[in-house]
Amino acid sequence: MISKRNPERMSAAPDPADDRFATLTFERTVAVPLPVLWQAWAAPAARAVWSAPTPSVTVEFLEADTRVGGREISLCKVEGQPDIRCECGWLELQPGLRSVNYETVSCGGVTQSAALVTADFSGTDEGSRVIVTVQLSSLAENMEAGYRQGFNAGLDNLSATARRTMVLQRVIQAPRSIVWDNWMNAETLPQWWGPDGFSCRTKRIDLRAGGEWVFDMIAPDGKIFPNHHLYTTVQPEERIAYTLLWGENGPKHADAWASFEDQGEGTRVTLGMVFSTEAEFQAAKGFGAVELGLQTLGKLEVFIKSR
Structure with missing residues (x-):
C-alpha cells in the first residue's frame, strides 16, 4: 500500500550491515465506531484520501479492487524524483476483524521491497483499534526506516480521516x-x-x-x-x-x-x-x-x- 512508504527515504544509500528482514508493528486507537474505521481502511475512495504520507507526496491510483483476489496499484509521486510503484494484493478480508495483503514496491523497474501486511481490528461503538503487522523483506536496499516512517504517517492520516468519515x-x-x-x-x-x-x-x-x-x-x-x-x-x-x-x-x-x-x-x-x-x-x-x-x-x- 503506497501510503506506507516514504519515497523521500528510499534514495538513501544501502548499508550492507543492515538486516534485510524485519517484522514491524504499528497500533492506533481512534474514537470512531469499528465499522467506520474498517471502511476508512478498506474502501478505495477513503484510501485515496489518506494514502499520501506527506503533503509533498501525490498518490495516483491506477487500479483499486478491494476484495479477495483484487489488486490495488498506485504511483507515489514527488517532484524531482522518479515515481514509486506499489502493488497491493488482497489475500484475506474479514470486515471489522482482519485484512491481509501482500505488497511490492518498485522504482524504475527494480523491486525495492516485498511485504506481508496484516491489520487486526477491534472495538465498539465508542472507539476502535487497529494493529498493523508488517513482515518486510528489503531487496534493493534496506527499507525498514522508510517503512516505519511511512506507516506511522499513513496511520496518522487514517486516524484523522476516520474522524471525519x-x-x-x-x-x-x-x-x-x-x-x-x-x-x-x-x-x-x-x-x-x-x-x-x-x-x-x-x-x-x-x-x-x-x-x-x-x-x-x-x-x-x-x-x-x-x-x-x-x-x-x-x-x-x-x-x-x-x-x-x-x-x-x-x-x-x-x-x-x-x-x-x-x-x-x-x-x-x-x-x-x-x-x-x-x-x-x-x-x-x-x-x-x-x-x-x-x-x-x-x-x-x-x-x-x-x-
Missing part, C-alpha cells in the same frame, strides 16, 4: 442487480434520492465514470439545496465513487462511495462519505445527516418494492 448501511430486500439498476439509472435515481419529503430537480445527469449529476434537492418547506456529484468510479453491481460539491462546480463537500454486496436474498448497501473537514463532519452529524441518509436508503427500498 460517515458510514451508513442498510440491507435492502432485493437482489443486487435490481438495487444497482434502480441506483445507476438516470430515470429512477432522481425519483427516490434524498430524505423523506425531499424531491430532486435534475439539470444534467450522466451516471458513468467521468460523468456528473447536477441537481437541486428541494426540502418539504421549499428550500433548495444545490448539489453536484462528479463520478470517478463505476464498477457495475460492485461500487461507485464520486465527489460531492456544494452546487454546480462549487466547493468540495465530501468524497463518497456506495458499495453493494449480496446478503442472503437481499443486498447490503454501504454509503460512505469522507467530509472535507472534521468541522463539516460534525456540522452534518449535528443536523441529522445520519438519520437523513438512512431515510434515503429506506426510500430506495420502498421505491423498489413499488415497481
Whole structure:
C-alpha cells in the first residue's frame, strides 16, 4: 500500500550491515465506531484520501479492487524524483476483524521491497483499534526506516480521516442487480434520492465514470439545496465513487462511495462519505445527516418494492 512508504527515504544509500528482514508493528486507537474505521481502511475512495504520507507526496491510483483476489496499484509521486510503484494484493478480508495483503514496491523497474501486511481490528461503538503487522523483506536496499516512517504517517492520516468519515448501511430486500439498476439509472435515481419529503430537480445527469449529476434537492418547506456529484468510479453491481460539491462546480463537500454486496436474498448497501473537514463532519452529524441518509436508503427500498 503506497501510503506506507516514504519515497523521500528510499534514495538513501544501502548499508550492507543492515538486516534485510524485519517484522514491524504499528497500533492506533481512534474514537470512531469499528465499522467506520474498517471502511476508512478498506474502501478505495477513503484510501485515496489518506494514502499520501506527506503533503509533498501525490498518490495516483491506477487500479483499486478491494476484495479477495483484487489488486490495488498506485504511483507515489514527488517532484524531482522518479515515481514509486506499489502493488497491493488482497489475500484475506474479514470486515471489522482482519485484512491481509501482500505488497511490492518498485522504482524504475527494480523491486525495492516485498511485504506481508496484516491489520487486526477491534472495538465498539465508542472507539476502535487497529494493529498493523508488517513482515518486510528489503531487496534493493534496506527499507525498514522508510517503512516505519511511512506507516506511522499513513496511520496518522487514517486516524484523522476516520474522524471525519460517515458510514451508513442498510440491507435492502432485493437482489443486487435490481438495487444497482434502480441506483445507476438516470430515470429512477432522481425519483427516490434524498430524505423523506425531499424531491430532486435534475439539470444534467450522466451516471458513468467521468460523468456528473447536477441537481437541486428541494426540502418539504421549499428550500433548495444545490448539489453536484462528479463520478470517478463505476464498477457495475460492485461500487461507485464520486465527489460531492456544494452546487454546480462549487466547493468540495465530501468524497463518497456506495458499495453493494449480496446478503442472503437481499443486498447490503454501504454509503460512505469522507467530509472535507472534521468541522463539516460534525456540522452534518449535528443536523441529522445520519438519520437523513438512512431515510434515503429506506426510500430506495420502498421505491423498489413499488415497481
